Amino acid sequence: MRPHPTFTREQEQQMSSMPSDRRDVAAAPGTAAAPDATVATQAGTGHSMTVRGLDAYYGDDKAIKNVSIEYRANQVTAMIGPSGCGKSTLLRCLNRMHEEIPMARAEGSVLLDDTDIYGAGVDVVSVRQAIGMVFQKPNPFPTMSVFDNVAAGLKLNGVKGVDMKERVEKSLRGAGLWEEVKDRLSSPGIGLSGGQQQRLCIARTIAVEPRVVLMDEPCSALDPIATLKVEDLIHELKQEYTIVIVTHNMQQAARLADTTAFFLLGEKIEHAPTAQIFSNPTDSRTEQYVTGKFG
Amino acid sequence: MNTTAAQLLAPTSGRRRTTDRVMRAVLALGTVVALIPLVLVIYYLFSRGLKGMSSTFFTSDPTGNFLGDPGGVKSAILGTLEIVALASAIAIPVGIGVALYLVEFGKKTLFAHVVRYFIDVMTGVPSIVFGLFIYVTLVTSKIGGSFTGWKGSLALALLMLPVVTRSAEVVLDLVPESLREAALALGVPRWKVTLKIVLPTALPGLITGSLLAVARGMGETAPLLFTSATVMGTTYNLGERMNSLPVQIFNDISQPNDAIVNRAWASALTLVLIILTITLIARVAARRSRVA
Numbered sequence: 001m002r003p004h005p006t007f008t009r010e011q012e013q014q015m016s017s018m019p020s021d022r023r024d025v026a027a028a029p030g031t032a033a034a035p036d037a038t039v040a041t042q043a044g045t046g047h048s049m050t051v052r053g054l055d056a057y058y059g060d061d062k063a064i065k066n067v068s069i070e071y072r073a074n075q076v077t078a079m080i081g082p083s084g085c086g087k088s089t090l091l092r093c094l095n096r097m098h099e100e101i102p103m104a105r106a107e108g109s110v111l112l113d114d115t116d117i118y119g120a121g122v123d124v125v126s127v128r129q130a131i132g133m134v135f136q137k138p139n140p141f142p143t144m145s146v147f148d149n150v151a152a153g154l155k156l157n158g159v160k161g162v163d164m165k166e167r168v169e170k171s172l173r174g175a176g177l178w179e180e181v182k183d184r185l186s187s188p189g190i191g192l193s194g195g196q197q198q199r200l201c202i203a204r205t206i207a208v209e210p211r212v213v214l215m216d217e218p219c220s221a222l223d224p225i226a227t228l229k230v231e232d233l234i235h236e237l238k239q240e241y242t243i244v245i246v247t248h249n250m251q252q253a254a255r256l257a258d259t260t261a262f263f264l265l266g267e268k269i270e271h272a273p274t275a276q277i278f279s280n281p282t283d284s285r286t287e288q289y290v291t292g293k294f295g
Numbered sequence: 296m297n298t299t300a301a302q303l304l305a306p307t308s309g310r311r312r313t314t315d316r317v318m319r320a321v322l323a324l325g326t327v328v329a330l331i332p333l334v335l336v337i338y339y340l341f342s343r344g345l346k347g348m349s350s351t352f353f354t355s356d357p358t359g360n361f362l363g364d365p366g367g368v369k370s371a372i373l374g375t376l377e378i379v380a381l382a383s384a385i386a387i388p389v390g391i392g393v394a395l396y397l398v399e400f401g402k403k404t405l406f407a408h409v410v411r412y413f414i415d416v417m418t419g420v421p422s423i424v425f426g427l428f429i430y431v432t433l434v435t436s437k438i439g440g441s442f443t444g445w446k447g448s449l450a451l452a453l454l455m456l457p458v459v460t461r462s463a464e465v466v467l468d469l470v471p472e473s474l475r476e477a478a479l480a481l482g483v484p485r486w487k488v489t490l491k492i493v494l495p496t497a498l499p500g501l502i503t504g505s506l507l508a509v510a511r512g513m514g515e516t517a518p519l520l521f522t523s524a525t526v527m528g529t530t531y532n533l534g535e536r537m538n539s540l541p542v543q544i545f546n547d548i549s550q551p552n553d554a555i556v557n558r559a560w561a562s563a564l565t566l567v568l569i570i571l572t573i574t575l576i577a578r579v580a581a582r583r584s585r586v587a
Binding site for chain 2: 062095097102118125126127129130133135139140141142143151152156157201204205208213255
């Protein structure tokens with residue numbers, strides 16, 4: 001069990017000394033990264049993502065309003081907010097899954113390092129190979145075995161020259177599932193328990209070796225023990241990947257995230273180190289939300 | 296108020312109970328009434344049909360003799376199987392293809408709506424119209440001969456197409472959107488998602504729907520009357536006139552000869568048994584089609 005986050009003296013001092021205008025609500029995109037600077041940057045080879053002035057629509061409804069935000073490499077960024085605040089929509093814009101919904105579209109730019117994934121000459125299929133996604137409900141392919149589920153991304157993309165067995169084992173180990181399923185790799189993926197299925201889906205996502213992993217409430221359909229396992233896993237994964245997680249569970253955000261962004265009605269209200277969001281938010285709406293006054 | 300529990304729980308209205316009993320009886324009666332003709336059909340089919348079966352029923356062709364041995368229905372059974380096989384080979388791939396387009400790509404576009412509307416209209420077109428259509432376009436114009444087996448197949452294919460498409464569309468719609476999204480999010484191109492994820496997931500349901508369309512087509516007389524016509528001898532060439540069970544029954548049943556009428560009943564029994572087998576296979580396939 002990981003204890004509830006406790007903050008070091010330095011962190012608290014940093015927080016208290018932070019100027020009140022530190023929040024980066026849709027401000028000049030170039031300064032959006034400012035609050036993250038207070039979190040010790042981890043050594044890693046991951047890639048960062050930067051959203052600049054993003055608007056997203058469902059038909060005529062504007063679900064995301066001019067959001068700019070940065071997701072730093074090898075960090076876990078949590079996005080919280082009440083239902084309908086646009087956090088899932090924003091997440092889906094980060095690997096262009098948003099546009100799969102009929103009538104849905106997005107405007108603005110989303111940079112992976114310094115390349116716009118909405119730019120000309122960018123293939124949407126490549127975008128999704130580089131930026132993987134784990135969904136709210138575990139969704140293993142029902143016609144495939146455990147092994148084939150993990151190998152699905154590689155096989156369907158016709159990737160050659162990869163030792164499939166090795167990659168599947170590595171991915172399942174990465175997802176903390178190997179010991180549980182190594183003796184039944186050929187049994188159907190949907191035969192696993194809910195928590196195992198979700199870790200199977202994570203294994204499937206990391207098997208294609210993405211650079212960024214997006215997670216849309218990955219634990220909301222899981223029981224507390226399975227949730228704990230997935231959370232442990234996310235902690236491990238950030239050594240290699242940049243992780244963006246949408247969650248309804250504020251304790252989960254507090255446990256997992258390096259920085260947390262609060263969204264309301266399609267706007268980013270505040271993005272700051274997690275400790276600050278939960279103990280000393282600059283915006284009164286954030287404070288009201290994290291203290292449970294609405295939402 | 297001082298009421299005991301027994302009073303509280305006592306029935307408040309005797310009438311409600313009576314109504315309940317009466318309505319149950321009415322529904323049971325309705326079920327029995329509906330079953331009577333079904334049971335009678337099966338009874339006659341077997342009692343008359345078995346009389347017409349002889350040792351050479353399945354192995355000989357109709358002789359065409361009014362007196363003496365009328366012969367069997369080998370040519371009709373083989374003809375039906377051949378005509379329906381070709382019709383299925385046309386209608387099932389095309390029908391599933393149309394359904395795939397509608398579900399995966401057309402979705403709610405105007406074109407998809409128009410296609411759906413025409414499919415609905417086609418479902419309601421009487422089968423004889425398809426026969427007449429092929430007769431007018433292909434038979435009278437003598438394209439590839441006059442009456443041929445493959446023209447019968449075309450008429451049946453037209454009849455089966457909307458049935459296949461409709462059932463396939465329903466089954467493909469049942470494939471959870473989350474599976475498509477999962478595959479798309481892995482960076483799999485749309486066409487491969489359709490081919491490798493959607494189709495295999497829906498496969499048992501697609502088989503069921505297609506087999507039911509096959510069963511439907513197999514029992515049709517009208518589309519074959521003016522297209523593949525009748526002939527007595529067995530042929531494996533779909534480019535010639537071809538006998539079929541429904542048409543054989545249609546011709547035999549109006550003959551003033553008991554032996555030939557009995558052959559019609561036996562043919563009917565054969566046809567029903569073939570269709571029953573296909574339906575059973577469809578059922579078994581359906582049982583495995585639980586889309587997770």
